[in-house]
Amino acid sequence: MKSKKEKKIHSVQSKQNQSQEKAPSFPSQIQNPIHDLYFPFRILFVFIFFLLFQCQSNGDSKEISYFQNKEKTKADIQSKWETLAPSGIKSLTYMVMMGDGDVYQSQIGVSSDAKIERFKIGSITKIFTGIAILQLQESGKLKLDDPASQYLPELKLMKPKQEGYREITIRDLLTHQSGLPSDLANGFFLSPEAKEDEIYRSFRSLPKSLAGLERNEPGKIHSYSNLSFGLLGNIIERASGESIESYFRVHLFDKAGMKHTTLMENLEGSELITGYSGIFWKSKTVRPVIRDLTAGSISTTANDMGLFMKAFFRSKENKGLLTSVSFDEFHKTQIGPVANFEMKLGLPVMKSSYKADGKTVWFYGHSGSLPPFFADLVYDPNTEIVSFVAGNTLGIQTGKLKSTNTEVMKVLWEEKMGLQPEPSLPPMMGKKGTVPGEEGVYISPMGIHEYKKGNPPTLSLMGFDVGLIEKENRYGIDLRVLFGLIKINDPSINEMRVEFETWEGNSIFTLYSKDLPKGVAGIGVKFTPNNRFPDAQFFGTFVTKEPYAIIPKLRLEKDKRGFPLLTIYYALGGMENTVQVPCQWEGDNTLRILGYGRNLGERLTLGSKEGKPFLQYSGGEYVKD
Known part of the structure; x- marks a missing residue:
């Protein structure tokens, strides 16, 4: 049996032709997706937890100069990563290059003495x-x-x-x-x-x-x-x-x-x-x-x-x-x-x-x-x-x-x-002043959003109804939890912007920030439910027989707003999350997922086999449970 223990493998400097054997531990002298460009498998719940549980910034951080100070830089970088591991992340490895041709790398957390350990990237x-x-x-x-x-x-x-x-x-x-x-x-x-x-x-x-x-x-x-x-x-x-x-x-x-x-x-x-x-x-x-x-x-x-x-x-x-x-x-x-x-x-x-x-x-x-x-x-x-x-x-x-x-x-x-x-925030697209969107329901790769006018107007984002407040000729986000009693005052949230505009005759919105270029998170496209639905037998939960399915089940139901609602269940890394997307009944046993972007605009085929309804989606067959 390989023994596991808590240890830190502190930074070592790697020259160009240095041996690849595992670096020894040294006594410590050192005390930061597109949809998978940034949201790789749409694990949106991680983002939600990040918003709710991360430490609040008090805005009083001291300015630190790192110019030509490699040892302080390496020490502070190690400290940044130690805040994440091993308390929240069991093991973490990192590598930096400072433009001097050398490689500095470290591993923190649970590690094995037996072999060099690889991480999936x-x-x-x-x-x-x-x-x-x-x-x-x-x-x-x-x-x-x-x-x-x-x-x-x-x-x-x-x-x-x-x-x-x-x-x-x-x-x-x-x-x-x-x-x-x-x-x-x-x-x-x-x-x-x-x-x-x-x-x-x-x-x-x-x-x-x-x-x-x-x-x-x-x-x-x-x-x-x-x-x-x-x-x-x-x-x-x-x-x-x-x-x-x-x-x-x-x-x-x-x-x-x-x-x-x-x-x-x-x-x-x-x-x-x-x-x-x-x-x-x-x-x-x-x-x-x-x-x-x-x-x-x-x-x-x-x-x-x-x-x-x-x-x-x-x-x-x-x-x-x-x-x-x-x-x-x-x-x-x-x-x-x-x-x-x-x-x-x-x-x-x-x-x-x-x-x-x-x-x-x-x-x-x-x-x-x-x-x-x-x-x-x-x-x-x-x-x-x-x-x-x-x-x-x-x-x-x-x-x-x-x-x-x-x-x-x-x-x-x-x-x-x-x-x-x-x-820096991107320039406005030739507009002057904040442009309100059309009230109604939108779909983006992040799910379904409902925009309501008011004072302030609100937009649902990943399960939260956020207030939209005017900032820099755009909308900023006002996120409050616990019945609106507690404001989430975090820099990453304060920097987010929502912008409404028109694309190919459609009313759309984009969500972005200084570190998230406009369009990376996809676009939210307005749609109008038409209250057309397939036969009642196709509403319910459908499962696959695939033993290691990334999508083990689907659920189709009527949404009160007037469209077929598909819930996609993802089994990832030992945890389950769901994404809900609106559909449109096209007839001929076909449903179309609405919107543009990852997993949107795709087709579901409905049918029956051995007297049981089934759905065909993403190359697989799902039978009613």
Whole structure:
């Protein structure tokens, strides 16, 4: 039996060619998603707990200077992460680079003496997938603007929602604007004991699963899609002639010197750290094994991530993972749908703008979640400053990983550059003064929202009715709990803005803040219920026989506001959460989920088998319970 104990593995400095063996512990001298760009598996309850339980800021924080003071910077960063682990997150690992070519990394919390421990990094895997696609373009095996069907003829078996849609390109897949379903839930999770050959079979079966599915118009809206990145992995295999693990191993991991990183599940010399979940008491969870490998399966260490970033930055000199031309293309703002407004994507990194000394500074990165594992990466390719963190626990503190990692990045940038970059709200879209929305019901990737005019007007967000108060020609949020007696006075909430406008003739709203660019959380689109419903036999709870289903059940009911209401139950990391979405009865045994964005606009088919009603959704079949 491997002994587990509470310990801290304090920061060690890693040189470029330093050994990859586990760093020893030293006596302590050191006392910060899109829908899965930021809301990876729509675990909205984490965000709610974060709002309710995080410490309130008193606004009296003392200004601290970090300029050219590495030891103080490292000490304060360690302190920031220690507030999250081990009390809220069982184990946490982080890595920073201060633009000096060195890697500093640490692990905090429960750890094992037996082996080097890997953490799942979820959708940060997509950065590696994007690099692999660009490598294949460099070698002449594909082009970003090739039709994806050139490598995946199975795409021809999908049915366009309307005739006349253009072909989906590889670039569309990379930038989440393919019009494909966000996820193919059926078969997404595999058995925790799945062997390598079973994982490969499931991964390679993904293109065949497209037959009969419906696709929306490419290029209309950014809609985060794990399915797209699973398909990109199949393109990598077919274009390169190599297995996906072999390709990643040879052309990415080995090239960067990453000895403790894998796309599969097992790797000699290291092990996946145990995951935990729970609000007040933490329980061990099973290992999450997924079919869509290239969407979120990588497990790695903080030190390996440092080596990866160093190799990635060497691309600027044509000595790294990419040529300098491809490195620039990776970070160039890609042409995207106008519906996402201020959202900026590279291939496929998220871009966020900051101001420093009157100039615009761009940070790049990606969040990742494969519950109970969560991770976040943010970096500046110009200064080569990096902050990476990964944790193994799904709980209240999970919601603070990304915001704390952003704080760390700002501290790092100040240490090198002498000033801290500040986010700024995007400019208004040519309007003067706050524009009220149309009263009624809206749908966004965060669920159903009801907007009511009043003094102040209110908007329901994730189960809370928040007041909208005028701020900077927009609406700010006034959040109160316990019958309106207690105001949640937190900077992250005070910085949030709601803006109403019109898009393609629809009344919409966007929710954003200084650290959350406009459009990242999707758009809320107004809809008018038409009081049309399917037969009564289709109302109730439906379950799947899939043993490790990410969506184990669905519930369809009549909403009093006049539309069919679908509740989607997610089983993630040992915990369950739900998302409610409105539907519209289209006839011919079809319901349409309303709205635009992740898991919206998709189709449900109703039918009967052996005298029992069933629903077909996201590639799976659900029988009435």
